[in-house]
Amino acid sequence: MHLSGERFTVLVLLIACANLANLLMARSAARSREIGIRLALGAGRWRLVRQLMTESLLLSLAGGALGLLVAAWGHPLLLGFLEPDPLTVALDFRLDHRLLGFGLALSVTTGLLFGLMPAMRATCAGISGSIRSAGRPRGALNMPLAKGLLAFQIGLSMVLLIGAGLFARSLRNLGAADLGLARENLLLMDVEPAGKTPQARQQFWMELTRRVPGLPGVRSMALAGDAVFGNGGWNETVWIERPGQAARDARVDDNLVSPGFFATAGIPILTGREFGEQDRQNAPLVALVNRTFARRFFGNENPIGKRFGDLGQASSGRYQIVGVVGDAKYGEVREQAQPMVFHPLWQAPVRPSCVLHVRTVSEPAASVREIRREIQAIDGEALISEIRTLPQVIRDQLREDRMFATLASFFALLALALDAIGIYGIVAYRVAHRTAEIGVRMALGAQKRDVLWLIMRETLVLLAAGAAVGVPAGLAAARLIKSLLFALTPSDPLTIACATLALFAAGALAGFLPALRAASVEPALALRSD
Numbered sequence: 001m002h003l004s005g006e007r008f009t010v011l012v013l014l015i016a017c018a019n020l021a022n023l024l025m026a027r028s029a030a031r032s033r034e035i036g037i038r039l040a041l042g043a044g045r046w047r048l049v050r051q052l053m054t055e056s057l058l059l060s061l062a063g064g065a066l067g068l069l070v071a072a073w074g075h076p077l078l079l080g081f082l083e084p085d086p087l088t089v090a091l092d093f094r095l096d097h098r099l100l101g102f103g104l105a106l107s108v109t110t111g112l113l114f115g116l117m118p119a120m121r122a123t124c125a126g127i128s129g130s131i132r133s134a135g136r137p138r139g140a141l142n143m144p145l146a147k148g149l150l151a152f153q154i155g156l157s158m159v160l161l162i163g164a165g166l167f168a169r170s171l172r173n174l175g176a177a178d179l180g181l182a183r184e185n186l187l188l189m190d191v192e193p194a195g196k197t198p199q200a201r202q203q204f205w206m207e208l209t210r211r212v213p214g215l216p217g218v219r220s221m222a223l224a225g226d227a228v229f230g231n232g233g234w235n236e237t238v239w240i241e242r243p244g245q246a247a248r249d250a251r252v253d254d255n256l257v258s259p260g261f262f263a264t265a266g267i268p269i270l271t272g273r274e275f276g277e278q279d280r281q282n283a284p285l286v287a288l289v290n291r292t293f294a295r296r297f298f299g300n301e302n303p304i305g306k307r308f309g310d311l312g313q314a315s316s317g318r319y320q321i322v323g324v325v326g327d328a329k330y331g332e333v334r335e336q337a338q339p340m341v342f343h344p345l346w347q348a349p350v351r352p353s354c355v356l357h358v359r360t361v362s363e364p365a366a367s368v369r370e371i372r373r374e375i376q377a378i379d380g381e382a383l384i385s386e387i388r389t390l391p392q393v394i395r396d397q398l399r400e401d402r403m404f405a406t407l408a409s410f411f412a413l414l415a416l417a418l419d420a421i422g423i424y425g426i427v428a429y430r431v432a433h434r435t436a437e438i439g440v441r442m443a444l445g446a447q448k449r450d451v452l453w454l455i456m457r458e459t460l461v462l463l464a465a466g467a468a469v470g471v472p473a474g475l476a477a478a479r480l481i482k483s484l485l486f487a488l489t490p491s492d493p494l495t496i497a498c499a500t501l502a503l504f505a506a507g508a509l510a511g512f513l514p515a516l517r518a519a520s521v522e523p524a525l526a527l528r529s530d
Contacts, residue, residue, distance in 0.1 A: 020111070174333050198350040
């Protein structure tokens with residue numbers, strides 16, 4: 001993700017540089033008469049180039065200084081908006097002398113580099129050419145290089161818009177992904193009783209399962225060795241018993257759960273039964289498996305009554321499968337369904353700690369105090385930690401995805417703003433140098449809508465050219481982030497359509513404002529203009 005973020009930064013820098021070069025070319029074209037007259041009066045070409053480069057340098061220095069001020073003011077706001085996770089995402093937004101120096105050097109370098117081309121172009125036309133060109137509408141949009149730069153800038157923006165759209169839609173898909181369990185109103189609490197003996201701990205767990213379900217606002221509760229989602233359970237090797245075949249070993253995930261766990265977690269029982277109070281230490285060992293386990297190891301056979309073991313090949317008949325539950329995600333949102341085994345908590349050695357799962361009627365936070373009070377009433381020294389809801393666990397897991405989608409969207413909007421500024425500046429310059437032409441057209445009977453369409457047509461052609469370059473480039477770039485997407489292809493048509501619509505909307509609005517001003521020109525005033 002960090003590499004993708006650097007690529008986004010480079011793309012925005014290239015867009016800004018193309019924008020700067022285009023605006024400087026438009027400015028130098030507007031000064032063509034001045035430059036021609038100065039050349040006629042004996043000014044040297046390189047002296048004029050140095051003057052234009054000095055102006056570009058001052059402009060880049062001012063922009064770099066303003067950028068550093070914005071960074072110094074805005075980085076705490078950005079840091080708070082991104083909600084970085086100190087355990088998984090390390091962000092350092094401190095501004096030190098190295099960062100300040102790099103920022104200034106970069107702005108100066110780009111200003112000089114992209115200011116040199118317009119300066120050379122402005123002085124290479126010669127004396128007569130510069131003077132004659134000032135009287136013609138030879139604006140930046142008449143220059144193939146300027147058109148190419150603007151189309152290149154629009155194309156890069158399309159790449160950023162497609163990338164940001166893919167990340168935003170992927171984040172939405174992650175937030176709405178089917179976990180195979182019910183998300184709403186599920187409270188998770190890590191509880192560790194102070195009892196030192198197995199008997200004391202067992203008594204604590206039994207009393208807890210008796211008291212908590214009777215609390216106001218509690219729909220159901222269960223205990224598990226590990227949380228239903230977020231940690232992924234444990235791993236174990238099992239040996240599967242098959243009639244007429246040697247037991248085969250396989251690596252699966254497993255968890256210890258109390259009766260009522262699947263109803264509380266919202267995981268459906270597909271066939272067989274859930275654990276009950278009869279599944280205790282002296283009873284036959286039983287287990288539940290998920291659908292992936294049943295299909296992978298038993299195919300189309302009915303898994304109920306089948307056996308497996310966990311103590312070597314000879315133990316393949318140790319546990320009997322009494323039920324099959326639906327597939328659920330246990331570790332993270334992105335994971336694929338894995339074979340999962342559930343053992344009865346009461347048939348295992350007494351756990352020193354468990355995760356309390358409570359399904360509440362309303363907001364889980366309202367029940368935390370009552371649940372905590374009951375736990376302390378049973379054992380005043382019990383340790384209660386990691387109180388969280390399932391939506392909180394999911395939100396924490398998606399924090400990095402959300403942060404990167406936010407950054408990508410920010411870069412895309414910045415690129416869109418640069419595009420709008422560039423299009424507005426170029427079209428406004430073009431309109432200013434076509435005032436007389438527009439006046440003639442209107443004097444000959446052209447309507448305001450005709451003038452409006454004349455200007456807007458050029459803008460739309462540029463946008464179409466940029467989109468024609470940007471869409472294939474965006475699709476190619478999207479393949480680089482394919483592994484970061486969820487339930488989404490890099491060539492998602494809806495994302496491309498939305499990115500194209502956003503680009504055309506911003507560009508058309510930027511071109512519409514000077515076009516509207518051109519359409520409002522009085523013919524008499526326009527004919528008297530230069």
